[in-house]
Amino acid sequence: xxxxxxxxxxxxxxxxxxxxxxxxxxxxxxxxxxxxxxxxxxxxxxxxxxxxxxxxxxxxxxxxxxxxxxxxxxxxxxxxxxxxxxxxxxxxxxxxxxxxxxxxxxxxxxxxxxxxxxxxxxxxxxxxxxxxxxxx
Numbered sequence: 670x671x672x673x674x675x676x677x678x679x680x681x682x683x684x685x686x687x688x689x690x691x692x693x694x695x696x697x698x699x700x701x702x703x704x705x706x707x708x709x710x711x712x713x714x715x716x717x718x719x720x721x722x723x724x725x726x727x728x729x730x731x732x733x734x735x736x737x738x739x740x741x742x743x744x745x746x747x748x749x750x751x752x753x754x755x756x757x758x759x760x761x762x763x764x765x766x767x768x769x770x771x772x773x774x775x776x777x778x779x780x781x782x783x784x785x786x787x788x789x790x791x792x793x794x795x796x797x798x799x800x801x802x803x804x805x
Contacts, residue, residue: 707794709794710791711791711797712801714795715796715798716798718798718802719798719800719804719805
C-alpha cells in the first residue's frame with residue numbers, strides 16, 4: 670500500500686493560464702519593453718532558431734538524399750517496381766488536400782501578420798537573428 674504522507678508537487682495550471690509562467694515572469698509582456706530589449710530578445714531567439722534550422726536541415730537533406738539513392742539502386746537492380754500512374758493519382762490527391770488546408774489556415778496567417786505588425790521590433794530582431802543563425 671502506498672503511504673499517503675509522501676510529498677508531492679502541485680502544478681498550478683491556473684497560474685500558467687493566467688500568464689504567470691516562468692517565461693512570463695522573466696520577460697513579462699515583451700511588447701511593452703523597450704525597442705532595444707525587443708530587438709535583443711528577437712535577435713537571440715532568431716539566431717538560435719536559424720542555427721537549429723541549419724543543423725536539422727542538413728540532417729534532413731542527408732537522409733532524403735540517401736533514401737533517394739537507395740531507392741534508385743533498388744529500382745535499377747529490379748527489387749522495386751514503381752506504378753507511376755498510381756503515384757500520379759496519389760500526388761494529385763495530396764495536392765488537392767494541401768490546397769484545402771491552405772485555404773482553411775489562411776486565418777492563422779492573418780494572426781501571424783497581426784502579431785508581427787504589433788511587435789515590429791521583435792519580428793525584425795528575430796528575422797535578423799535567424800539570418801545570422803543560418804550563416805553559422
